[in-house]
Amino acid sequence: MKLPFDFVSKRFSMATDVDSKKVVMPGDVLGMEEEYLAARNAYAENGNVYATVFGEAEFSNGKAKVRSFSKEIRRIDKGMPVLGVVVSDIGKVLFVKIDEVQIGNSLYVPSNDGKIVKDEGRGRHGFGERDVERRRHHEEALCKEGDVILARVARIENDMYELGMREPEAGIIYARCTRCGADMKYKEGEHTLFCDICKRAEYGKISILYGKPNMIKSFLEKELLNHERE
Numbered sequence: 248m249k250l251p252f253d254f255v256s257k258r259f260s261m262a263t264d265v266d267s268k269k270v271v272m273p274g275d276v277l278g279m280e281e282e283y284l285a286a287r288n289a290y291a292e293n294g295n296v297y298a299t300v301f302g303e304a305e306f307s308n309g310k311a312k313v314r315s316f317s318k319e320i321r322r323i324d325k326g327m328p329v330l331g332v333v334v335s336d337i338g339k340v341l342f343v344k345i346d347e348v349q350i351g352n353s354l355y356v357p358s359n360d361g362k363i364v365k366d367e368g369r370g371r372h373g374f375g376e377r378d379v380e381r382r383r384h385h386e387e388a389l390c391k392e393g394d395v396i397l398a399r400v401a402r403i404e405n406d407m408y409e410l411g412m413r414e415p416e417a418g419i420i421y422a423r424c425t426r427c428g429a430d431m432k433y434k435e436g437e438h439t440l441f442c443d444i445c446k447r448a449e450y451g452k453i454s455i456l457y458g459k460p461n462m463i464k465s466f467l468e469k470e471l472l473n474h475e476r477e
C-alpha cells in the first residue's frame with residue numbers, strides 16, 4: 248500500500264535555502280582541528296578539518312559539518328519516528344511495514360520491519376492520566392490492519408523495530424472504513440474515527456495529527472533533524 252503523504256518515498260523534496268553560507272567541495276579545509284571537531288561529512292587530518300562531500304559548511308557548538316547537496320541515505324534508528332502501515336495482526340503483536348521518508352535531501356530508510364506488542368498496552372503505550380476513561384477504552388483497540396500509523400522506534404530486537412505509540416502525536420494518522428473503504432474522518436469530541444458514507448465509527452489510538460499531513464511532515468522534519476544534530 249502506498250501511503251497517502253507526499254513526503255513518503257522518493258517524491259518529496261524540500262527546497263534547500265542557500266544564502267550566504269559557505270559552499271564547499273570534498274577536500275576543502277573547513278577550519279583547524281583546534282577550533283572544530285569534525286562532525287557529519289567532515290574529517291580531521293594533520294591539524295585541519297576537511298569536507299568529504301559537496302555541500303554547505305555549518306559551524307556550531309565547536310563542530311564543523313557539511314550539509315550535503317546530494318541525497319543522503321540514513322538508516323532509521325532507535326528513537327526516530329516512523330510512518331508505516333499495519334500489515335497483520337496476530338493477536339498479541341501487530342506487524343508494521345515501515346516506509347521510507349524523505350526530509351530535505353535525506354532519505355530515511357528502514358532496515359527492519361516493525362512490530363507493536365499489544366498486551367503491554369497501557370504501560371508501554373502510555374494511555375496516561377490525562378486521558379478520560381472513554382478515550383482510554385477506545386485506545387485499547389490500538390489500530391487495525393491497513394491503518395497508517397506514526398510511531399517511534401523504542402528498541403531494535405531480533406532484526407525488528409519494536410515500536411511505541413506513547414506520545415499524543417503517535418497513533419493512527421490515516422484509516423479507511425472497514426465496511427465501505429471510504430476515508431475515515433476524525434470526530435473531535437468523541438475521539439473516534441467516523442465514516443461519512445456508511446456512518447460507521449471506529450476506535451483506536453488516534454494521533455492528534457490525524458488527517459493533517461502538513462503537521463505530520465513538520466513533526467517528522469523536526470524530530471529527524473534533531474536526531475541529526477548529535
Ligand SMILES: [Zn+2]
Nearest residue numbers: 424427442445
Ligand atoms: Zn464506511
